[in-house]
Amino acid sequence: MGIQDRKERDKLEMRKRIIDAAMHMFTKEGYEHASIRKIADKIEYSPATIYLYYKDKDELLYDVQAECFSKLVDIFKREANAPHPFTRLEQICRSYVQFGKNHAEMYDLMFIMKSPMNNVHEHENWQNADDAFAYLAKTIAECMEQGLIKYDNLYLGALSVWAMGHGLVSLNIRCRMKVMDMTEEQTDDAINAAIEGYLSTIKK
Amino acid sequence: MGIQDRKERDKLEMRKRIIDAAMHMFTKEGYEHASIRKIADKIEYSPATIYLYYKDKDELLYDVQAECFSKLVDIFKREANAPHPFTRLEQICRSYVQFGKNHAEMYDLMFIMKSPMNNVHEHENWQNADDAFAYLAKTIAECMEQGLIKYDNLYLGALSVWAMGHGLVSLNIRCRMKVMDMTEEQTDDAINAAIEGYLSTIKK
DNA sequence: TTGAAAAATAAACACTGTTCAGTAAATTTG
DNA sequence: CAAATTTACTGAACAGTGTTTATTTTTCAA
Numbered sequence: 001m002g003i004q005d006r007k008e009r010d011k012l013e014m015r016k017r018i019i020d021a022a023m024h025m026f027t028k029e030g031y032e033h034a035s036i037r038k039i040a041d042k043i044e045y046s047p048a049t050i051y052l053y054y055k056d057k058d059e060l061l062y063d064v065q066a067e068c069f070s071k072l073v074d075i076f077k078r079e080a081n082a083p084h085p086f087t088r089l090e091q092i093c094r095s096y097v098q099f100g101k102n103h104a105e106m107y108d109l110m111f112i113m114k115s116p117m118n119n120v121h122e123h124e125n126w127q128n129a130d131d132a133f134a135y136l137a138k139t140i141a142e143c144m145e146q147g148l149i150k151y152d153n154l155y156l157g158a159l160s161v162w163a164m165g166h167g168l169v170s171l172n173i174r175c176r177m178k179v180m181d182m183t184e185e186q187t188d189d190a191i192n193a194a195i196e197g198y199l200s201t202i203k204k
Numbered sequence: 205m206g207i208q209d210r211k212e213r214d215k216l217e218m219r220k221r222i223i224d225a226a227m228h229m230f231t232k233e234g235y236e237h238a239s240i241r242k243i244a245d246k247i248e249y250s251p252a253t254i255y256l257y258y259k260d261k262d263e264l265l266y267d268v269q270a271e272c273f274s275k276l277v278d279i280f281k282r283e284a285n286a287p288h289p290f291t292r293l294e295q296i297c298r299s300y301v302q303f304g305k306n307h308a309e310m311y312d313l314m315f316i317m318k319s320p321m322n323n324v325h326e327h328e329n330w331q332n333a334d335d336a337f338a339y340l341a342k343t344i345a346e347c348m349e350q351g352l353i354k355y356d357n358l359y360l361g362a363l364s365v366w367a368m369g370h371g372l373v374s375l376n377i378r379c380r381m382k383v384m385d386m387t388e389e390q391t392d393d394a395i396n397a398a399i400e401g402y403l404s405t406i407k408k
Numbered sequence: 409t410t411g412a413a414a415a416a417t418a419a420a421c422a423c424t425g426t427t428c429a430g431t432a433a434a435t436t437t438g
Numbered sequence: 439c440a441a442a443t444t445t446a447c448t449g450a451a452c453a454g455t456g457t458t459t460a461t462t463t464t465t466c467a468a
Contacts, residue, residue: 007414036456046417048458057456112316117379126382133383150405153397155384160368160398166380167371168363175321176370178330179337180359193357194364201354201405211445240425250448252427261425 015053015063017043022064027105031113061109062119066128068106072099073131080135085142086149086203092136093165093195100169101188112170136162149202157202164198219257219267221247226268231309235317265313266323270332272310276303277335284339289346290353290407296340297369297399304373305392316374340366353406361406368402 021042025034036057040047054060080091100107109116110129120126140157143149151157168191171177177187225246229238240261244251258264284295304311313320314333324330344361347353355361372395375381381391 035454037454047456048418049416051457052415111375111380112378114378117382120379120382124382125385126380129380129383151401155386156394156397156401159372159381159384159394160401163371163375163398164364164368165371166375167367167369170374171315171367171370174316174318175324176315176330176333177363178321178324178328179333180363181329182359190360190363193360194367197355197360197364239423241423251425252448253446255426256446 011053018050018053018060019063019067022060023067026064026109027103030105031108058115058118061113061116062128065109065116068103068110069128069132071103071106072096072110073135075099076132076135080139085139085146088139089143089149089161090199092139093161093199096165097169097191097195100173104173107169107173111166112173133158133162148204150204151202161198161202165195168194215257222254222257222264223267223271226264227271230268230313231307234309235312262319262322265317265320266332269313269320272307272314273332273336275307275310276300276314277339279303280336280339284343289343289350292343293347293353293365294403296343297365297403300369301373301395301399304377308377311373311377315370316377337362337366352408354408355406365402365406369399372398 018039021039022034025039025042036050037047040050050060054063075095076092079095080088082088082091116128117126137154137158140149140151140161141154144151144154144157149157151160172187172191177190180187180190182190222243225243226238229243229246240254241251244254254264258267279299280296283299284292286292286295321330341358341362344353344355344365345358348355348358348361353361355364376391376395381394384391384394386394
């Protein structure tokens with residue numbers, strides 16, 4: 001039946017409209033202003049309609065998060081594609097930190113906010129992040145194969161690099177670096193220096 | 205005037221009652237359930253009364269945060285007091301990670317949540333964290349003086365160690381480690397291994 | 409064209425942080 | 439001691455939130 005197909009398409013199209021509106025609201029005006037009512041306003045539907053396409057706000061934010069991750073993977077592919085694995089690892093780290101600086105709201109949704117993770121149930125996988133994490137893991141694996149880094153365990157290496165990057169970015173986004181009396185510029189420099197320093201210590 | 209003094213004491217006492225109730229609510233039932241109304245209920249006052257002692261919820265949470273930091277500093281003093289600076293640094297890291305595991309709600313308020321930091325205004329210092337950060341910085345400084353670690357810049361060293369610890373703890377608290385298909389036990393082990401691994405790489 | 413199925417909504421519910429007019433208690437003054 | 443004033447407190451409301459449900463509108467097959 002062609003009608004069934006069209007209805008399927010319509011459903012997906014509506015979900016896309018909702019995601020786009022939410023994403024726009026989210027990045028332009030921040031999470032606080034991305035309420036269901038305002039999203040509904042933006043796409044010119046009633047708030048209740050959104051609940052015909054998403055069971056709750058968390059489920060919707062999970063889809064917005066997926067969109068954010070696809071943007072991050074695009075950036076990785078564009079900015080972190082050196083043939084040499086360790087060079088690529090350096091590029092990944094810089095791109096990651098830069099992404100956190102340029103898109104704090106998205107970074108928040110992807111790595112800090114509680115809400116969208118309610119949608120990833122117990123003993124279930126967080127698929128949104130799979131590709132981005134795989135991109136890092138693959139690079140670390142190549143570094144290990146070629147004996148370029150000190151780690152001998154893939155997951156341990158990937159987790160450590162990620163934790164360092166995330167630690168720096170999230171402390172900054174959530175204003176915790178205020179404990180060190182630095183200017184904004186000095187803070188930025190410190191983050192970059194910390195990443196560079198870390199990379200040089202794990203280099204073999 | 206003795207009456208003025210008593211009134212001053214009463215005011216502080218009331219603030220303490222509010223903080224304690226908030227802290228209790230916060231740690232026992234989580235942030236979501238720590239509303240002004242429920243805190244007011246707990247101390248048997250009307251919600252409006254809380255606004256006579258705190259200008260808004262952020263200001264109240266900032267005071268609760270201070271309480272959390274004093275607990276962390278206590279733990280540092282108790283669990284991280286080895287005479288040898290590098291041993292002490294290791295103890296600090298372990299205590300920090302353990303604190304994040306045992307008191308996820310407090311950790312959230314201290315290092316992840318946005319809200320209480322609204323109370324630290326532009327170009328102002330985040331005094332709540334001063335002592336805890338100084339404890340780490342002092343240890344790093346001693347490590348540097350004795351040539352025990354690879355860092356040659358105090359702030360860079362402290363930031364790096366903190367970022368690694370915070371990265372691991374916060375990724376875990378906010379469920380982002382689900383991207384690696386590990387059991388809860390394996391995740392815990394990975395965090396510990398990452399910290400130990402990091403400490404061994406910065407050791408000179 | 410009619411009747412069933414699907415889609416959309418208005419209105420409500422139960423919350424939230426916050427403000428403000430008005431009440432009750434404590435203290436100062438005449 | 440009584441009256442006036444200051445201080446402490448609260449009930450009720452405002453403006454917002456996510457979400458549900460009964461009702462209406464639209465779509466589409468028979």
